[in-house]
Amino acid sequence: MDLYHDHSRALQDRFDSRRIADRLAEKLLRAEFSDEDRAFIAQQSLFFLATADAQGQPDCSYKGGAPGFVRVVAPDTLAFPSYDGNGMFKSLGNISANTAVGLLFIDFQAGKRLRVNGDAALHLDDPLKQAYPEAQAIVRVRARHIFPNCPRYIHRMQMVEASPYVPDAGRATPVPGWKRSDAFRDYLPKDD
Helix, strand or coil, X not given: CCCCCHHHHHHHHHCCCHHHHXXXXXXXXXXXXXXXXXXXXXXXXEEEEEEECCCCCEEEEEEECCCCCCEEEECCEEEEEECCCXXXXXXXXXXXXXXXXXXXXXXXXXXXXXXXXXXXXXXXXXXXXXXXXXXXXXXXXXXXXXXXXXXXXXXXXXXXXXXXXXXXXXXXXXXXXXXXXXXXXXHCCCCC
């Protein structure tokens, strides 16, 4: 389970950090979620998703939901819903073309973060969709590298208000203002 490539190694050698890099990987790197990882992920209401297209062009997205919207569903696999967005399908399109993904979970209040790198699969008819109101699909990620990340540069922030646009079975999801805009209204999908 090698975490580093030749270019990482060259920089580690340049800055004399190969020993600590190897020690960090030896002590922290894993391919299955620990109980602590599971609990941490279950508390999160957001993460950042890095994807790349077939040519390797990167994209990064913010993904948000109610706490627990990302679930560890197997020792080495997590799953999350894809909700209605802007219709560009940058993340899901990239996953369909290139399964390699990186997820970064950050708890801004506790000053903690966790990286999950793995291979993603898009499931349009996954049975787990039933657990997420208004989910369009489920993404399952089989982890290759799971590791906590140094928290020293995490700015401490507090949640002020949960987004009213996160789907909830107990209420109707409001329509975002941009979908009512004259510039976009006539171009929305028929069911929107």
